[in-house]
Amino acid sequence: MGLPDEKPWMPDDGNTNGPNLARVYNALGGGTHTFGADREMANRLLAVEPELAYWVRSNRAFLARSARFVFGSGIRQVLDVGAGLLAPGSVHELAAQVAPDAQVVYLDLDPVVVAQANDILRGQPRVVAARGDLREPAEMLRVAVDAGLDLTRPVAILLVAVLHFVQDSDDPVGILARLRDAVPAGSYLVVSHASPPPTATPAGDQAKKEYSERTAPVALRTREQVERLFAGWELLEPGLVQPAFWRPEPEDLAEPADVERAKGTPAWVGVAVKS
Ligand SMILES: C[S@@+](CC[C@H](N)C(=O)[O-])C[C@H]1O[C@@H](n2cnc3c(N)ncnc32)[C@H](O)[C@@H]1O
Structure with missing residues (x-):
């Protein structure tokens, strides 16, 4: 089942005055699950x-390709952390297409996200949304198990556009090590991480400042810093790349202009397996 299309889902979270991170991101992706404050901020950022x-x-397209890849590799359990608002192409929709027996658990720090997901997913089998904080991996995994994941079987952990909200003081390397130790061999890790733009511009700096101040602080990391997060995981081909270069469809980068545009994306993505 997809999103209700008759009207946008509007959470009654008491936070209609200021922008909300998940809703601003939804607005930037062309979604409609937004309030005026979110759209206003998305427009200012744009x-x-x-x-x-x-x-x-581009990030959402990577999410879809990598999720299809892990399902194609036989994975039947997905833990999508920092899942964000459900939107067309969310993991449970992809599972329905290519792995209908898969179990999907969505976790997010934001109760707005969890409320929206529960409203939309109500009654659907093999998909659960719950509150979870990546910075508390032990507690987060307990929630995932309660939600139905079996951590004695391989699982794909999706950390798509969420790790850059984890500050160095929260020890992201340690968090990923704990997740790695908690899952069996054959499990996958999917990461997409925002990075400093290849060339810093006053506009980019301003966008980062606005986003950090009005939604959540952002910890942009370089390619080398993102690579360090994969310690103990085996990074699969093509390694750590910008989103559009991760196993693109033939038509994705057909024009030289597409390639140039993709090269300007300030983000690194990768898929790794625990061997
Ligand atoms: C930019 S959205 C990404 C949504 C989706 N993963 C995607 O890539 O389309 C980031 C999401 O991460 C969530 N988030 C931020 N910090 C988090 C944390 N410590 N634990 C869990 N979720 C977090 C936010 O609430 C938001 O919904």
Whole structure:
């Protein structure tokens, strides 16, 4: 089942005055699950950095390709952390297409996200949404098990556009090590992580400042810093790349201009397996 299309889902979270991170991201991706404050902020961000909308689409397209890849590799359990608002192409929809027997657990820090997911998913089998904080991996895994994941069987952990909200002081390397130790061999790790733009511009700096101040602080990391997060995981081909270069469909990068645009995306993505 997809999203209700008759009207946008509007959470009654008491936070209608300010923008909300998940809703701003939804607005940037062309979604409609937003309030005026979210759209206003998305538009302001787009005014300083018009490529943001492409970057969000590119990230969502990577999410879809990598999820299809793990299902194609036989994975039947997915833990999607920092899942964000459900939108077309969310993991349970992909599972329904290619792995209908798969169990999907969505976790997010934001109660707005969890409420939206529960509203939409109500009654659907093999998909659960719950509150979970990546910075508390032990507690987060307990929630995932309660939600139906069997951590004695391989699982794909999706950390798509969420690790850059984990500050160095929260020890992201340690968090990933704990997740790695908690899952069996044959489990997958899917990461997409925002990075400093290849060339810093006043507009980019302003966008980051706005996003950090008005939604959540962002910890942009370089390619080398993101690579370090994969310690103990075996990074699969093509390694750590910008989103559009991760196993693209033939038509994705057909034009030289597509390739140039993709090269300007300030993010690194990768898929790894625990061997
Ligand atoms: C940019 S959205 C990404 C959504 C989706 N993964 C995607 O890539 O389309 C980031 C999401 O991470 C969530 N988030 C931020 N910090 C988190 C944390 N410590 N634990 C769990 N979720 C978190 C936010 O609430 C938000 O919904």
